Amino acid sequence: MSVVTNTTTIGAIEAPSRRNTELALLAFAVAIPVFAYLNVGLAMDGKVPAGMLGYGLGLGLLAAVAHLVVRKWAPYADPLLLPLATLLNGMGLVLIWRLDQSPRLIATSMRLYKSFSPDAPSQMMYSAVGIAMFVGVLLLLKDHRVLQRYTYISMVVSLVLLLLPLVPGLGADVFGAKIWIRIGGFSIQPGEFAKLVLAVFFSGYLMVKRDALALASRRFMGLYLPRGRDLGPILTIWAVSLLILVFENDLGTSLLFFGIFVIMLYVATERTSWIVMGLLMAVAGAAVVGSTASHVKSRVAAWLDPFGCLETATDQNMLNACDQMTQVLMSFGSGGILGTGLGQGNSDLIQFAANSDFIFATVGEELGLAGVMVFLLLYGLIVERGVRTALAARDPFGKLLAMGLSGAFALQIFVVAGGVMGLIPLTGMTMPFLAYGGSSVIANWALIGILIRISDTARRPAPAPAPSPDAEMTQVVRP
Amino acid sequence: MSELTLTVMRLGFLAVLWLFVIVAVQVIRSDLFGTRVTQRGSRRQDARPQQNTRQQATAPPQQRGQQPAAGGRQRRGAPTKLVVSEGTLTGTTVALQGQTITLGRAHDSTIVLDDDYASSRHARIYPDRDGQWIVEDLGSTNGTYLDRTRLTTATPIPLGAPIRIGKTVIELRK
Numbered sequence: 001m002s003v004v005t006n007t008t009t010i011g012a013i014e015a016p017s018r019r020n021t022e023l024a025l026l027a028f029a030v031a032i033p034v035f036a037y038l039n040v041g042l043a044m045d046g047k048v049p050a051g052m053l054g055y056g057l058g059l060g061l062l063a064a065v066a067h068l069v070v071r072k073w074a075p076y077a078d079p080l081l082l083p084l085a086t087l088l089n090g091m092g093l094v095l096i097w098r099l100d101q102s103p104r105l106i107a108t109s110m111r112l113y114k115s116f117s118p119d120a121p122s123q124m125m126y127s128a129v130g131i132a133m134f135v136g137v138l139l140l141l142k143d144h145r146v147l148q149r150y151t152y153i154s155m156v157v158s159l160v161l162l163l164l165p166l167v168p169g170l171g172a173d174v175f176g177a178k179i180w181i182r183i184g185g186f187s188i189q190p191g192e193f194a195k196l197v198l199a200v201f202f203s204g205y206l207m208v209k210r211d212a213l214a215l216a217s218r219r220f221m222g223l224y225l226p227r228g229r230d231l232g233p234i235l236t237i238w239a240v241s242l243l244i245l246v247f248e249n250d251l252g253t254s255l256l257f258f259g260i261f262v263i264m265l266y267v268a269t270e271r272t273s274w275i276v277m278g279l280l281m282a283v284a285g286a287a288v289v290g291s292t293a294s295h296v297k298s299r300v301a302a303w304l305d306p307f308g309c310l311e312t313a314t315d316q317n318m319l320n321a322c323d324q325m326t327q328v329l330m331s332f333g334s335g336g337i338l339g340t341g342l343g344q345g346n347s348d349l350i351q352f353a354a355n356s357d358f359i360f361a362t363v364g365e366e367l368g369l370a371g372v373m374v375f376l377l378l379y380g381l382i383v384e385r386g387v388r389t390a391l392a393a394r395d396p397f398g399k400l401l402a403m404g405l406s407g408a409f410a411l412q413i414f415v416v417a418g419g420v421m422g423l424i425p426l427t428g429m430t431m432p433f434l435a436y437g438g439s440s441v442i443a444n445w446a447l448i449g450i451l452i453r454i455s456d457t458a459r460r461p462a463p464a465p466a467p468s469p470d471a472e473m474t475q476v477v478r479p
Numbered sequence: 480m481s482e483l484t485l486t487v488m489r490l491g492f493l494a495v496l497w498l499f500v501i502v503a504v505q506v507i508r509s510d511l512f513g514t515r516v517t518q519r520g521s522r523r524q525d526a527r528p529q530q531n532t533r534q535q536a537t538a539p540p541q542q543r544g545q546q547p548a549a550g551g552r553q554r555r556g557a558p559t560k561l562v563v564s565e566g567t568l569t570g571t572t573v574a575l576q577g578q579t580i581t582l583g584r585a586h587d588s589t590i591v592l593d594d595d596y597a598s599s600r601h602a603r604i605y606p607d608r609d610g611q612w613i614v615e616d617l618g619s620t621n622g623t624y625l626d627r628t629r630l631t632t633a634t635p636i637p638l639g640a641p642i643r644i645g646k647t648v649i650e651l652r653k
Contacts, residue, residue: 021506028502032495039488080503087499341489367493374496381503388507394587462578462589 018079019071025083026067030060033090036342040098043343055097058124059090062131069135074456078389081455084382085448088375088433089127089441094342095362096120096436099355102348119355119436126438130445137449144454148397151204154197159240161194162257166247179250179428191253192430192443195260195408196450202261203400206268214269237261242285249295251286252415252427256408258282263407264400267390296425298322303425321426324350324358328420332364339368355436357428360420375434376417383410386451392458402454405447557610558638558651566647567593575612575651579605582644583617596621596645604636612636612651621645 034056041049063086070077097120099105109116141147147154165171170181180187206213241258244250262278265271290296298318301309306325313319327350334340345365350358364372386406393399412429419426430440561580563571573580573589580589583601592601598619606612615633616623623630624643641648 018506025499025503025506028499032499035492035495039492042488043485080506084503338493339489341485342492344485344489367496370493371496374493374500377500378503381500381507385507396586462581 017075019067019075022070022079022082023067025079026063026086029083029087030056030063030090032087033059033094036091036094037097039341040094040101040343043341044098044101051097055093055120055124059086059093059127062086062128066131066134069138070452073138074452076459076461077452077456078385078459080381080385081448081452084378084385085433085445088378089130091375092359092431092434092436092441093120093123093127095359095434096123096355098343098366099348099359099362101343102354104348105351105354108351122438123436123441126441127445129438130441133442134445134449134452137446138453141450141453144398144401144450144457145395147200147401148204148207151201151208154201154204158194158197158201161190161197162240162244162253164190179248179253186438189437189439191250191256192439193446194253195256195412196405196443196447198257198260199264199401199404199408202264203397203404206264206400207396210268213265214271238281238285242289246289246293249293250428251289251296251299251425252412252419252429255282255286255415255427256411256429258285259411260404260408263411264404267403267407268400290425299425299427303422306422320352324352325422325426327351328358328361329422331361332421335365335368335372337369339364339366339371342366356430357416357426357435358420359435360417360431363434364421376413379409379413379432382406382448383413385455389451389455389458393454394458398454398457402451405451409444409447558612558636558653560652561590561604561649562652563590563647563649564641566645568647575606577606579603582649583619590649592644592647594645594647597647601644602630602642604642607635614642619644 034052037049037052037055041047041052063082066082066086070082097118100118100120106116164181165179167181170183179189179191181190182188238258241254244254244257258278259282262274262282265274265278290300294315294317298313298315298321301313301318302321302325306322306329309318309322310326313322331345331347331350335345339345343366345362347358347362347365348354350361354362360372360375363375367374383406386402386409390399390402390406393402409432412432415424415427416429416431416435418424419429430437432444433441559575561573561575563569568590571590578589581600581603582588582590582592582597583599584592584594584597585599588600598617598621600617601619602614602616602623604612604614612635613633614623614625614630614636616630621644625634625636626640636642636651639650639652641650
């Protein structure tokens with residue numbers, strides 16, 4: 001640990017378990033979506049919606065189960081993670097239900113598929129599976145350090161998960177992005193789960209290699225350049241993420257994949273040069289692919305000038321991308337500061353993927369800037385609790401894992417929110433917990449489960465000193 | 480539904496959302512104000528013990544008198560913190576709150592010693608039933624010294640007595 005030159009010590013946290021705080025916050029987090037549900041119903045039909053009791057009870061039941069499991073099996077866990085995730089999930093349900101009620105979306109669905117099925121019930125089911133996953137993580141993973149044993153296995157697993165959509169017959173090409181696989185009647189997005197497995201691999205790998213990566217380096221123009229052989233892994237990861245980008249047309253996953261690695265490298269080695277190199281490599285890769293792959297090219301055109309490209313678009317695909325982007329921007333704009341009110345916006349004009357990729361536009365229109373800020377703060381608080389857990393964790397593996405998971409979460413929010421708001425080109429990723437999508441909800445509940453497990457270990461008071469067996473047998477005669 | 484009701488609901492909902500965020504931030508406020516964050520290593524010179532002692536000596540007497548009372552159940556004159564006064568970790572403090580403090584080179588120690596003369600689990604400091612702090616050597620190779628004597632058994636620590644492990648010296652202070 002001789003690299004440590006300027007570190008801070010965090011004093012011992014007093015150890016109340018804070019489970020009652022969590023329970024109170026959870027009750028609050030269930031009440032808010034019920035209020036939102038009532039608000040949507042009153043605004044759209046002028047009466048109290050019929051399913052309100054059902055959704056409220058369902059969400060409350062899920063939250064109660066999760067709370068009881070945390071109380072029993074992770075009593076010292078962070079009190080904020082569960083309520084924050086529950087609130088986001090509940091609000092997601094309300095927003096999806098609200099878009100289900102939209103006559104425009106129903107008409108589009110009837111025109112395209114000759115049928116319409118509401119998404120809110122299935123999202124409710126996915127949430128239940130997500131909570132089951134959360135409970136499963138807490139029950140099966142008694143100590144997060146167990147994951148350290150599976151460092152290289154998780155590397156293989158994550159690569160397989162990432163490459164599965166390319167397998168012919170299994171992968172499904174949905175609207176240009178090949179990120180789904182179809183098994184039986186279900187389609188799964190393996191990339192969402194690969195995110196978790198990758199974080200496990202990176203933390204296990206970097207924990208062993210951090211000194212080699214941090215210390216064996218040459219100084220060049222104020223940057224520490226690592227040795228060639230240490231560059232191997234970062235180059236491999238870069239190449240793999242580019243391959244995903246090229247063959248799966250998925251800018252988001254590729255960015256996430258590479259981003260987690262750079263974040264964790266920086267955290268493990270404290271070398272700024274990794275961030276500089278990572279950014280340069282990401283920009284170089286994105287520039288090359290962005291100017292060649294047509295799918296990515298239309299997204300870039302829609303990002304640079306959404307209104308202009310409505311006229312200059314060369315093909316239908318690009319026109320669709322530009323049209324979506326203009327609708328999303330109009331939706332944010334018409335929301336203004338305070339929004340139009342739940343159920344009173346026109347964000348359903350986005351039509352395609354309005355309740356998954358673009359759900360944030362509904363937040364922007366109906367709750368306005370004030371609401372968007374709340375949602376970003378809620379996500380920010382989850383990330384903050386994750387980073388705090390990493391600070392408090394006592395073992396290096398737990399530190400890196402908590403940091404990697406919260407980094408992945410933060411990066412995903414940046415990529416989605418930035419894409420929807422026109423800061424960066426749009427990528428096909430989902431807003432965690434908020435957007436419609438089974439894989440996303442389930443994987444993110446698992447992520448919260450792992451963070452809760454690490455924070456429980458980190459905040460648990462140190463065990464009482466074990467009674468020494470010699471203490472009674474040995475008599476010391478003092479002079 | 481009347482326009483007014485909907486407007487009130489819209490603003491009310493935003494207020495409720497913000498209230499949740501504020502409550503959540505209140506819950507983690509203890510992270511900002513409840514723990515002590517100490518810089519260590521970089522400012523080795525200013526963290527020398529004489530400055531610390533001088534600061535303590537110049538503190539107004541009332542304030543010093545109040546400090547143990549703020550701890551609640553703590554006895555008068557009981558130490559409230561453990562300070563590293565020499566070695567690579569100079570300036571590090573750990574609040575004494577009834578928990579056991581382990582010292583050694585092992586990663587999971589409370590104070591991780593970066594010292595060639597320290598064993599991986601070198602010593603531990605813990606309170607006995609009366610709240611008296613005890614130091615005990617955990618069978619280390621090079622020993623733990625209280626003042627000048629090598630410890631052979633669990634020994635009560637007088638306030639301000641130096642405990643030496645390799646090049647590191649720690650002491651308990653009020």
